[in-house]
Amino acid sequence: MKSDASTSAAPLKGLGGPLRSSEPARALPAASPGAHLLEEAADLLVVHLDFQAALETCERAWQSLAEEPASGTVVEVKCSLCVVGIQALAEMDRWREVLSWVLQYYQVPEKLPPKVLELCILLYSKMKEPGAVLAVVDAWLQDPDNQGLPEYGSLAELHLLRVLLPLGRLSEAEGLVEGSAALSKEQREEVLQAIHTAKQQRTQERLSSQEQQKLSQEGSFSWKLMSLLRLLRQLWGSVSSHLLSQPFRKSLLAALILCLLVLRFDPATPSSLPLLYQLAQLFRRIQKATLSRLYPLALRD
Numbered sequence: 001m002k003s004d005a006s007t008s009a010a011p012l013k014g015l016g017g018p019l020r021s022s023e024p025a026r027a028l029p030a031a032s033p034g035a036h037l038l039e040e041a042a043d044l045l046v047v048h049l050d051f052q053a054a055l056e057t058c059e060r061a062w063q064s065l066a067e068e069p070a071s072g073t074v075v076e077v078k079c080s081l082c083v084v085g086i087q088a089l090a091e092m093d094r095w096r097e098v099l100s101w102v103l104q105y106y107q108v109p110e111k112l113p114p115k116v117l118e119l120c121i122l123l124y125s126k127m128k129e130p131g132a133v134l135a136v137v138d139a140w141l142q143d144p145d146n147q148g149l150p151e152y153g154s155l156a157e158l159h160l161l162r163v164l165l166p167l168g169r170l171s172e173a174e175g176l177v178e179g180s181a182a183l184s185k186e187q188r189e190e191v192l193q194a195i196h197t198a199k200q201q202r203t204q205e206r207l208s209s210q211e212q213q214k215l216s217q218e219g220s221f222s223w224k225l226m227s228l229l230r231l232l233r234q235l236w237g238s239v240s241s242h243l244l245s246q247p248f249r250k251s252l253l254a255a256l257i258l259c260l261l262v263l264r265f266d267p268a269t270p271s272s273l274p275l276l277y278q279l280a281q282l283f284r285r286i287q288k289a290t291l292s293r294l295y296p297l298a299l300r301d
Contacts, residue, residue: 034077037061041084051088058085079113086119109136110143114151125162153182160191165198
């Protein structure tokens, strides 16, 4: 059990909203055991900060109210019990259990009281998990019996701003705005402006992502091109060094002479003698140049 009142209210602190659902319920006259247990649960929550005891008291009160006939007072007591129970679960950092805990009493989302539904939206939105209440709120808003309630417009606006827009469901948000007559002109303008801003932000994010991807692809292409050029330069250097090597040049010259002698002309003809003489002179010059590189001092002497 927490002992610091300032820290115990952290899960729901600052939720805000048109309905102050996060505040402990107003104690009703003790006209029934359920109402008496409601006062006890609220006292345990606010005064004693015994959140587990407050939750258990709410559950006992629900069991006692299940046998009583439905009336306006009973409906209000049940709603207030849910508010106290939600607050107790949040204070114990068990906020993920809120929705299932509430639905075990009301069975279907369409039957949730507006105050309880609003508190669930605010809680899960504050905890950055609005998707947890998406299906529940959609079902509640689509129910014809709920569309005539005075709280319908404020809940629809809350659903748009706290659930649909954070989840990026812009088309659904636009459809809800166009199909809901419960929204006032001011609410409609506010929601449409928020949708427009969300669209612009999404477009900017998409363009930024495309630019980053393009830069990444260009960088990858440049790296591949540099690698290829480096490889070609190494290959050319290897081939050049091999072509300029002395044994390769000798072999190439011998093959050239052999090709000319065998394929190009007949050595026995008189016309081939000048060519043979020129080839011999060329071979001597190459041989002399080779020897001068290998033995420069000996030839000089």
